[in-house]
Amino acid sequence: xxxxxxxxxxxxxxxxxxxxxxxxxxxxxxxxxxxxxxxxxxxxxxxxxxxxxxxxxxxxxxxxxxxxxxxxxxxxxxxxxxxxxxxxxxxxxxxxxxxxxxxxxxxxxxxxxxxxxxxxxxxxxxxxxxxxxxxxxxxxxxxxxxxxxxxxxxxxxxxxxxxxxxxxxxxxxxxxxxxxxxxxxxxxxxxxxxxxxxxxxxxxxxxxxxxxxxxxxxxxxxxxxxxxxxxxxxxxxxxxxxxxxxxxxxxxxxxxxxxxxxxxxxxxxxxxxxxxxxxxxxxxxxxxxxxxxxxxxxxxxxxxxxxxxxxxxxxxxxxxxxxxxxxxxxxxxxxxxxxxxxxxxxxxxxxxxxxxxxxxxxxxxxxxxxxxxxxxxxxxxxxxxxxxxxxxxxxxxxxxxxxxxxxxxxxxxxxxxxxxxxxxxxxxxxxxxxxxxxxxxxxxxxxxxxxxxxxxxxxxxxxxxxxxxxxxxxxxxxxxxxxxxxxxxxxxxxxxxxxxxxxxxxxxxxxxxxxxxxxxxxxxxxxxxxxxxxxxxxxxxxxxxxxxxxxxxxxxxxxxxxxxxxxxxxxxxxxxxxxxxxxxxxxxxxxxxxxxxxxxxxxxxxxxxxxxxxxxxxxxxxxxxxxxxxxxxxxxxxxxxxxxxxxxxxxxxxxxxxxxxxxxxxxxxxxxxxxxxxxxxxxxxxxxxxxxxxxxxxxxxxxxxxxxxxxxxxxxxx
Numbered sequence: 001x002x003x004x005x006x007x008x009x010x011x012x013x014x015x016x017x018x019x020x021x022x023x024x025x026x027x028x029x030x031x032x033x034x035x036x037x038x039x040x041x042x043x044x045x046x047x048x049x050x051x052x053x054x055x056x057x058x059x060x061x062x063x064x065x066x067x068x069x070x071x072x073x074x075x076x077x078x079x080x081x082x083x084x085x086x087x088x089x090x091x092x093x094x095x096x097x098x099x100x101x102x103x104x105x106x107x108x109x110x111x112x113x114x115x116x117x118x119x120x121x122x123x124x125x126x127x128x129x130x131x132x133x134x135x136x137x138x139x140x141x142x143x144x145x146x147x148x149x150x151x152x153x154x155x156x157x158x159x160x161x162x163x164x165x166x167x168x169x170x171x172x173x174x175x176x177x178x179x180x181x182x183x184x185x186x187x188x189x190x191x192x193x194x195x196x197x198x199x200x201x202x203x204x205x206x207x208x209x210x211x212x213x214x215x216x217x218x219x220x221x222x223x224x225x226x227x228x229x230x231x232x233x234x235x236x237x238x239x240x241x242x243x244x245x246x247x248x249x250x251x252x253x254x255x256x257x258x259x260x261x262x263x264x265x266x267x268x269x270x271x272x273x274x275x276x277x278x279x280x281x282x283x284x285x286x287x288x289x290x291x292x293x294x295x296x297x298x299x300x301x302x303x304x305x306x307x308x309x310x311x312x313x314x315x316x317x318x319x320x321x322x323x324x325x326x327x328x329x330x331x332x333x334x335x336x337x338x339x340x341x342x343x344x345x346x347x348x349x350x351x352x353x354x355x356x357x358x359x360x361x362x363x364x365x366x367x368x369x370x371x372x373x374x375x376x377x378x379x380x381x382x383x384x385x386x387x388x389x390x391x392x393x394x395x396x397x398x399x400x401x402x403x404x405x406x407x408x409x410x411x412x413x414x415x416x417x418x419x420x421x422x423x424x425x426x427x428x429x430x431x432x433x434x435x436x437x438x439x440x441x442x443x444x445x446x447x448x449x450x451x452x453x454x455x456x457x458x459x460x461x462x463x464x465x466x467x468x469x470x471x472x473x474x475x476x477x478x479x480x481x482x483x484x485x486x487x488x489x490x491x492x493x494x495x496x497x498x499x500x501x502x503x504x505x506x507x508x509x510x511x512x513x514x515x516x517x518x519x520x521x522x523x524x525x526x527x528x529x530x531x532x533x534x535x536x537x538x539x540x541x542x543x544x545x546x547x548x549x550x551x552x553x554x555x556x557x558x559x560x561x562x563x564x565x566x567x568x569x570x571x572x573x574x575x576x577x578x579x580x581x582x583x584x585x586x587x588x589x590x591x592x593x594x595x596x597x598x599x600x601x602x603x604x605x606x607x608x609x610x611x612x613x614x615x616x617x618x619x620x621x622x623x624x625x626x627x628x629x630x631x632x633x634x635x636x637x638x639x640x641x642x643x644x645x646x647x648x649x650x651x652x653x654x655x656x657x658x659x660x661x662x663x664x665x666x667x668x669x670x671x672x673x674x675x676x677x678x679x680x681x682x683x684x685x686x687x688x689x690x691x692x693x694x695x696x697x698x699x700x701x702x703x704x705x706x707x708x709x710x711x712x713x714x715x716x717x718x
Contacts, residue, residue, distance in 0.1 A: 052520075053532075053590075057151040057171045059406060059423065060160060060314075060353055060369050066520050067421060069451035069463035071096070071536045071586050075150045077179070082640065082668050084194060084684055084710045085144040086201060086225060092170070094625040094644060095152050096586040096603035101280075101618075103702040104230050105241050107138050107273055107292065108280035113154055114538070115582050115605050115618050116167025119474050120508070122157060125172045126265060128298050128318035131377050132345045133474055134391075136278045137324050141269040141294035143247035145192070145205045145223045148175040154586065155538065156469035156512045158447035159425040162373060162400040165447075166469045166510050174249055174267065177209040177217035182718070186211045189717045198688070198708035199241065201227035205714075215255040222248040233694035233706040239284055242274040259305040269294040277326060277333050277341070282702035286333030288326040288341075296320045312355040320347045334486055335383060342382040343391045349375030367406040374399050379475045389482025390499065394435035394475040402427035404449075418456035425449045431472050437479040438503035445470045445507060464515040473505040477546055477574040484550070484572040495561050497552055500573040506544040514538040529593035535586065540607075542580040545616075549575045580616055582607030594633060597640075601625040606651055614653050620698055621649035621659065629668075636674050642666040649698055662695035664688075664704075680716040 052064045055072045065072050073095045085091040089100040089109050101117065102108035113121050123130040123139060132139060150172055157165035180188060187210035194203040207221035224246050229239035251265040271292040276283060279290075296318065303313040326341040335341070352371040359366040375398050381391025404425035410418065425448070432442035451465035480499035487495040518534035552570030553559040559568040584605035591598045603623050607616040629640030645663040652658055668686040673679070688708040696703050 055151060055153070057153050057169055059404065061355060061367065061406065063406075066461065066518055066532055066534065067453055067455065069421070069423060069453040069465045070514060071154045071516075071534065071588070073152045073154075073588070075152070077148050077175070080144055080147055080150075081682070081684060081712075081714075082638070082670055082686075084196070084668075084686055084712050086196065086203065086227075088140045088142075088144065088150075088170075091144055091150060092152060094599075094601060094627060094642065095154075096588060096601040096623070096625070097154055097584065097605055097620070098152060099620040099623075099697065101697060101699050102136070102138065103280045103282065103700045104232070104238060104705050105275055105279045106140075106243060107271070107275065107290065108136060108278075109138050109140060111139065111170060112618050112620065113152070113167035113170075114540070114584060115607055115616060115620070117618050119164050120166040120471050122161045122164045122169045123172070124169065125267065125296055125320075126174055126298055127171075127300070127316045127351060128296050128320055129347055129349055129375055130296075130320060131347045131375075132294070132320075132322040133476065134324065134343060136280045137292075137343070138279070141271075141292065141322060142172060142174075142267065143223045143225060143245065143269070145203070146174050146221055146247060146249045146267070147172055148179050149173045155465075155514060156447075156449075156467040156510060158429075158445075158469035159427045159449040159467060160369075160402055160404060162402075162427055162429045162447070163398055163431065164471050166471050166508065174251065174265065175207070175219065175221065176251060176253065177211065177219040178253070180207070180209050180219075180716075181211060181217075185718060190714060191717075192712060192714035194684075194710070194712035196227075196708055196710045197231075198705045199227040199230045201225065203712075217253040219249070219251045221250075222246065231706050232703040233689060233692055234703045235694075235706070236703070238282065238702055240274045240276075240287065244272040246270050259303055259308075261302040263298075263300045263302070265296075265298045267294075267296045267298075274329075277328070280700070280702075285330065287329040289329060291325045292323075294320065294322045314353040314355075315351075317350050318348075322346070334389070334483060339384050340382075341388055341391075342380070343388065344378075344380040346378045347375055349373065363410050363412045365406075365408040367408075368403070369406070370403045372399075372401045377475075387481070390476060390480060390484075392435055392437050392475055392479035392481060392501075394433060394437070394479055396431060396433040396472070396475070398429065398431045398472075400427055400429040418454065421453040421455075423449070423451040429470070433473070433475065433478060435475070435479045435503075437481055438501045441473060441478050441503050441505065443472065443507055445509075459521055460517070460519050462515075462517040465513070467512050467514075469510050469512070471508045471546075473507065473546060473574070477548075478503050478505055480572070480574065487555075489555075489561055493561060495555065495568045495570075497550065497570040497572055500571045502573045502575065505546060505574055506576050508545050509543045510540050512538055512540045526593060529591070531589075531591045533587070533589040535588075537585050538583065540582040542582070543578065545577040545580045546574055547577045549573055577609055577611075579610035580607065581610055582616065595631050597627075597629045597631065599625075599627040615651050618699070619649075619651045621646040621651075621661065623647075636672045638668075638670045640668045642668070657699065659696055659698055662693055664693050664695065665690045680718060682714045682716075684710075684712040684714075686710040 053074050054062050055065045058068045058072045087106040097114050099112045100109050102110045153169040157169045190207040192205040203225040205223040209219040211217050227243045229237045230241045247269045249267050253263045255261050273290040277286045277288045298318040300316040323344045328339045331337045351373040354371050356368045377396045379394050381388035407422040427447045430444045434440045449467040453463045455461045479501045484497040484499050516536035520532040524531050550572045553568050561568040587602040589600040624645045626643040629638050631638050643665050648661040649659040666688045671683045692707040
């Protein structure tokens with residue numbers, strides 16, 4: 001039977017935590033009696049065996065990504081090191097149907113999954129929600145050097161994650177001492193330094209970790225990153241784009257007994273940036289000094305006793321405080337020189353997950369996951385001594401309860417070959433948002449799902465899934481006030497477009513039907529290789545999509561701005577779009593062997609308003625990604641080539657939003673010598689945008705970065 005029993009889950013979870021790598025596989029000693037002569041490999045090469053890629057985010061339990069009835073990608077530490085990522089865009093832009101918009105400044109980067117962005121995508125950091133939301137200030141406040149693994153679940157996830165899980169989930173996991181310590185180690189220090197030419201960026205990381213006692217693991221890590229203006233592929237420079245970043249992580253894990261574990265962590269991120277007030281823009285006006293500060297405190301408790309009938313428990317408490325203060329450096333924006341704009345967003349929450357194996361036999365296994373979540377978001381905005389336009393003071397409270405079953409079974413008579421995995425789930429959410437700027441907004445939602453995987457053989461699977469999801473209106477959508485933009489026409493004559501609150505907004509709702517299949521093979525071309533392919537097709541129906549409606553009279557056509565005063569002023573308010581639909585496909589293919597690795601991805605997405613047939617606002621072009629690498633195990637070296645190719649983008653209502661197709665190529669090289677004198681050293685080199693291609697992404701004014709030479713040296717003291 002393909003589906004795991006409880007002991008398999010415990011073993012797989014431990015294996016996942018200890019050995020997860022960039023390709024989703026792991027290196028471990030083979031147990032089969034093989035010889036170098038029989039397969040034509042060296043002793044170094046035969047020590048490599050590939051384990052299946054495993055997801056934890058998709059079901060809140062360890063499960064092979066191949067078996068999951070949907071699409072999920074896992075990016076591990078090796079990929080982070082090889083990409084020399086300085087932002088999450090560098091790390092995730094090759095994931096099918098994941099696009100980052102907002103331009104090349106890291107402060108403006110916003111993820112888009114299957115046409116959904118902003119609050120429609122759930123972002124968690126070690127389980128703590130990251131709910132900061134702003135039109136132009138991005139969503140990620142962590143340096144990639146502190147990450148051990150990232151999971152991207154594509155598709156609706158409200159049945160487990162509640163509000164915001166319409167496009168998917170990006171789960172960030174920071175590094176633990178156990179990830180770095182070898183079995184015989186009790187202490188270690190890692191040093192790393194890097195440089196990137198495209199923005200004159202330098203970085204340095206120091207990480208200390210240890211096991212002072214068998215029951216205690218400690219880690220402290222700090223990264224400094226400093227960058228300047230960005231050289232674009234069109235030969236121009238995006239300026240100013242200055243960042244001065246310090247990001248730090250401390251973490252302690254205590255094993256109280258064989259079955260009880262407590263973990264505490266503190267993560268901080270500080271960026272002193274100099275750039276336009278709108279970090280996603282391409283101009284050099286309305287400049288500001290930005291102080292970006294984020295702190296996440298987290299405490300977690302884990303209980304798992306395989307000899308007890310009590311449920312396994314995961315309990316986490318967290319608080320995330322995010323603040324962006326912007327001091328205007330000129331009077332070319334919508335405010336005076338020296339004015340300070342503030343936006344503070346604090347999230348306090350708790351999540352409880354319980355896991356019970358209710359039945360297990362040779363042909364049937366039933367696992368229940370259930371629990372609840374409570375969190376509160378608070379926003380405080382200010383401009384000088386007054387209120388800030390577009391950043392209303394407000395508070396939201398969310399409460400959720402969820403239940404999910406994983407039912408794995410096979411036909412004991414073998415009349416129907418293979419095995420099945422059924423995943424029904426249901427979550428109930430209740431929320432209320434309050435502000436002095438308008439009436440309270442509240443609602444309750446049920447988010448059901450039903451998914452099935454059928455594995456007729458060890459090497460094949462088919463899946464289908466139906467899922468409903470929702471997203472509550474945000475602070476800004478409900479209570480927008482002040483000026484959206486000002487059009488100066490002469491001394492004392494301005495046309496003003498003003499925000500209008502709309503506290504009657506309904507939550508967005510979607511229903512998604514997805515289906516697909518996959519194939520996987522071990523030892524296909526040679527002993528120890530691995531091939532996996534998975535394809536998906538999805539159809540999304542949406543109700544009450546929240547859209548920003550701008551009403552602005554045409555100057556000298558609909559009105560005369562000089563008589564009478566104010567006749568040409570306009571309004572902007574959030575409204576619900578009654579019906580919408582999206583559809584698309586995804587393909588992921590991975591092949592890995594001791595001497596060669598290739599990963600191929602393809603994605604397409606389209607969508608429109610059912611009533612008007614207009615295109616929806618966050619579509620992306622069809623894309624193909626390719627990552628191919630040669631391995632030289634004897635020299636502990638990897639040489640790779642990455643390609644991102646996109647078709648011409650014409651799924652627009654405005655011709656100005658069309659984009660040309662492009663193909664961007666990267667090179668990367670890594671070397672980890674195993675000689676005694678150089679043991680612990682790692683060298684990573686790379687060139688991004690090798691041919692200095694000039695291109696722009698969708699809904700972004702600025703061109704993307706040009707050719708970028710990268711280098712990173714790291715050394716581990718054991």
